[in-house]
Amino acid sequence: MTPHSNVKDHSRTTSDHSSALLQIRSLSKSFTGVQALNAVSLQVNKGEIHALLGENGAGKSTLIKVLTGVHPRDEGDIQLDGRAIHARDSGHAQQLGISTVYQEVNLIPSMSVTENLTLQQQEKSFGLINWKKADTRARALLARVGLENLDPSRQLDRYSIAIQQLIAIARALSSEAKLLILDEPTASLDASEIKQLFSLMTQLKNQGMGIIFVTHFLDQVYDITDVITVLRNGECVGTFPTASLSRSDLVSHMVGKSLDDLATSSDHQTTGKPQNTLLTMQHVGKQRFLHPLDLTIHAGEIVGVAGLLGSGRTELCELAYGSTKPDQGHITLHPDSSATPAAEPTSLTQKSLRQAIQSGMGYCPEDRKLDGIVAELSIRENMILALQASKGWWRSIAMSEQKKLVDDMIKRLAIKTPDMDKPVGELSGGNQQKVILARWLITHPKLLILDEPTRGIDIGAHHEIIQIMQELCEQGMGLLVASSELEELVMFAHRVVVMKDHHKVAELRGSDVSEQAILHTIAS
Amino acid sequence: MIDIRPPIKATNMKKHHALQHLLKRLQKQPKTLAPFVSLLLILSVTALITPGFLEIKFVNGHLYGSLIDILHRGTPTALVALGMAVVIGTRGIDLSVGAVIAISGAVTAVLTVNTDWPVWIVIACALGSGLVCGLWNGLLVSIFNIQPIVATLILMVAGRGIAQMITEGQIVTFHSTVLNAIGNEFFLAFPIRVWIVLGMIILTIVVMRKTSLGLFIEAVGANVRASRLVGIEARLLVLSAYMFSGFCAALSGIIIAADIRGADANNAGLWLELDAILAVVLAGASLAGGRIYLGLTIIGVLIIQTLTTAILTSGLPVQYNLVVKATIILAVLLIQSPTTRQWLAKRFQSKRGQNAKKEQNSTSSQNHGRADQ
């Protein structure tokens, strides 16, 4: 995390004598009977960074989408620069002066960087696009976000997600934006990139631009924003100057309950008692993927994987699970010796995923939408998928059994849904993550591998998921958890493997596990 | 918000499960009604134009009439559409079914004429040829990762060549009591081939719904990466989907050959793939994979066959055939489209809010599935 820079005490001073840029009055929107926004009012001033906070489902995304014309509003009034606006679509919103960078990079992966940056805004000579001019402009835009050395003629998807996110921001700056909306832009950025982004935001703010900033990282809220608006259940809880709102108040506003519940597990468990070995990875590696490494995971232990984006966190998870086969080394899953003393260890190196799952492995992938959920299928079908796959297609789980399992899980993980036959794609991100977790819990795994289990999830669900992980660990399950949030990793992990440049550079245990130690290892 | 359900009695469940399931689905997704309504509409309009179209007589111990003809003539398309639905479920498409029909018919005819093998072995060989064709398509799609439309285009082009090679370019006629019976005789008042296809449909639905094959196929079609990560052998599944389609096409080829007692390598099953795809889509499936509706696919087949038979009996000049068929199909598609349903739902909502909500729910869920590809 970036160290706390001084919180601005002048937060209100800039906006006090400047006029309102955006004014939203009693905006309402409902989807098929669900009130997503209920008479929300909001004011953003020129030269102000305005945090928009709230749990998932609070209405942040809906508010942004109504603002940018993706959804039509039911009621209410939006004014930009004193003029009432009705954006027809996001292109129109851009023309009006509202630029948006969405949480998931919304660029075209198969097009070049230049093409992405200039789409719909190309300069023409003689009625045809002038690619030379476009290229110059693209380079200029990239320079604004600190990407001077990037080759804009290459295809977008040849660059990492973090770079893509910066390119998306560069694009948002390309039109004459008065209001910039950043919806979770930092989820995939590393510390230095965030710093760069923040300095850019400050620069824009000083130029008089208004910025709406949506994030889950409270540190960042206090680092950069002037004003905070909290939404809950589609309603506006209130707007507060950042400087005068304490963290605990903020969190209670967001979740609607006091912070005491959330602080329970802040003391670090260093005492993982000696348990049975569960998984051993001996010199496991793959060319151009992951440098060979050794790792042992015990039952009843959470092993964290830390490192910057692209350091090999995800690669380690994939190799351990077996979705990518290593080209060297051995992976062995040890049986529960207390239950069946004579059982032989299973070598997983050459086994299929189905066999791995049958022997007790489970894996929640990083990209929930692409690798996790099957959006069209129902919650029930998504949950039983792994168990059913390990059983094979011919041994179908009886419907009554399925309903029981799924019902249990919905209750146990407090998944918010009226109906288990609802398509999973209609749930919020946090609930989708819980469905995937439930999918594996149903199989009673010995070892669960979680890659970024809390990314893009609101604080309440965040906390619940960590609690579930800890419970599972206490029940004797082994967990391998990769996360970019050091704070939370330090909180729950017994051991932390630190990755850097596709190498394992350290394995911290016991009292060595601290944010500082991890940062130090990465930085060295 | 958590829905706490009363415990379900297992015995009750089993008995009424299928019916309950159907009713529940109809209640939740009125779009499943659309194909039925379209079929009934087409039937009634035809009955108005051609009196006696709905008449069914009992002649020589079996039923006789245009409606029976629709069932009878619809059998090859129904079989092909069944296989096509499964392939489309995996986000694929099989353009080669027409060629497979020609190959299987050619194998049937040539073996019947040139060998004195028992007819069952001949049929097994023909079905086997379909499986081999399916295997070939499946290998190209799942192992070599060639886009399905291109992969199956290859066999679509080459397959008729293979069939002609087998028949040496001639229409090979044959005589076999068993095959003749399959082609044209009746059993319990209905044509035997209708019984065969009915059996095949029931078997497929039972296998798909009672085992988890249906679930796996829909999962693979909707999100192949996620399916692979939970341990579903997507490649094998896709491979078997194409083999199933090949098998269905081969069975269809046997019926078509038995019908005319000859193998017409050039014309058997020509363009049948398009009718089959149309039927699957009329049933509400998306060509982008995911949910498939086997029962409704058969309704889709009946819609198409009713149109064909109705045009033939109506005495319309030949040059109008295609225009009429295309216009009616377009009309059915437009009526079934999400936009129309949404519009209807809105109008309905103003009268009775409750039902309309459900309607919209199903619509938005479908849109969502599409949005997620």
Next chain:
Amino acid sequence: MIDRSIRQHLSWFDTLKQHLLTTVLCVALPVCSVSASAENLTIGFSQIGSESGWRTSETESIKAEAERRGYNLKFSDAQQKQENQIKAVRSFIAQGVDGILLAPVVETGWDQVLKEAKRAHIPVVLVDRGVDANPDLYLTKVASDFREEGALAASWLAAKTNGKCNIVELQGTVGSSAAIDRKAGFDAVISNFPNMKIIRSQSGDFTRAGGKEVMESFLKAESNPKKDICALFSHNDDMALGAILAMKEAGIKPSKDILVVSIDGVPDIFKAMMDGESNATIELNPHLGAPAFDAILAYRAGKTVPKWIKANGPLYLPDTAAAEYNKRK
């Protein structure tokens, strides 16, 4: 059953028959008495495709004739597409062949490519149907006349039924010249008989399955098919064979309850005639290789060649069916 026979020959029908006889002779005799020279010619042959058994026989016959004469035959199958045939002819010209046989899929649209052939001094012989182009552009056509075939079928039917008959018609592929011309020839003749009319006409796409399905619907559409339908005219034998199956399945005796006349003369229709299930077929002669090659030889020898070498086949009746079947088997 009423066994109708030809009682009265209409006067113009006689002339037609005579006319046909001469055309048959014309095919049988070599066009010009050119002795099979030892020249090793390269001939390009652009065939429509292999869409029917008849088409395949034609291909085989021409190939066999070329082989017998020791010619190098370049065969090209156009898969039923005119554009492919034009491409093939252009390729033959580029290759510099000595002559081109063209079985045109359609009658129009050949001017340009024929001009190119003429410019390259390559003689083009049209086989089995003509084209709608300036006759100077091709050497000759060895072809039958689809209209005449249709007319012949109608004449036979008129004679057989005394000009009183409700006919159902199975058309070929919609828009194909064989279907259009056979229908036109047939219609022209029956228009002379006020009591002959076509009560139903649909396309069976020249296939057996199509013929069968359409015939089934015809039978369903009539309340009493045995009485209401007196004869079936089918644009080719395959559709007739399908229709015969449909009649048998509906309990109707083909050739007795409903007369059957069709065109092409494929082996299976002779078999059907032997079994008493069909009444007449008009042969479409597939052996066009010899006269076509002879025409090219004549051209090379500098002799004039008639523009149309007629190749119409006769109408066959059940009495000779057995012999014809054995000939073709």
Next chain:
Amino acid sequence: MINERNLPIFATLTVFLLLYGFGMYEYKGFRDTLVFTNLLTDNAFLIVTAVGMTFVILSGGIDLSVGSMIAFIGVLMAYLITSLHIHPILAIAISLIVGIAFGAIMGMIISVFEIQPFIVTLAGMFLFRGLAYLINLDAVPINHPFITALSDIYVSVPGRGGLTFIAMAMLVLLVVGILIARRTRFGMNVYAIGGDKQSAALLGVPIKKTTVKIYALSGLYSALAGVIFAIYTSSAYPLAAVGVELDAIAAVVIGGTLLTGGVGYVFGSFLGAMIQGVIQTLITFDGSLNSWWTKLAIGGLLLFFILLQKAIVFWAKKRSPAT
């Protein structure tokens, strides 16, 4: 270094050159420019169709109606010229407008009613063929001095070859297609929609409007192909161009455009159609394949080239790892 985005097109070009080289090595007649100019003339209508199809496939759609459209436009043109005695230029203009209108209507159904393009254009395929039957069942010659004059235009090039009017028209339409694809806002929007529809919408691409335009453009190009076909044969035939949609799709795919959309080039489709043409010419030059072996050979070669292209792209990607 070659940009990795251009790899598929280089693979296609390599394949084309290899095939052509084989022909020149094997047959003497193949070395004349005549063979090449014949390819341009004979495949002109297919290439024009494929150019229009490229836009549709780039956007992630498909258009099965093009073959029927060619036949329909030809018959319509013939009717206007021969029966109504309208001057060919006006007749061509009317035909093109009809083509654009029908394409736009299909695009509207696809975007407004959210029906899959495969199905809408399949219905279009039946409908246009049916409309062609309604106008005229028979094949009709178009004997108008203007049309004859057009088809007589011939610019000789050394080596027995020569460019016909339709070959030149095709080359112009190809260049226009390339410019539309790479140098207009509409073209980039097509790539964006095919690459990621949701993102494109959020980036301000008007999805519905563009979709209508895409199918209208495909309608225009297949109508142009219909006009070219009519000039090519100086006639109209309602059964013309059956199955051309599959040839056009194959040309686009062989040319390196992904059926999933977003990736590909118009020029690739030109090469794809030319490869198909060379294969046909080679088969004709050989002249020993019977009907069924021809079908098998076309299928086999199609397979071979798809695999070869895959191999080339795979090999090249391996050599340039991602950043």
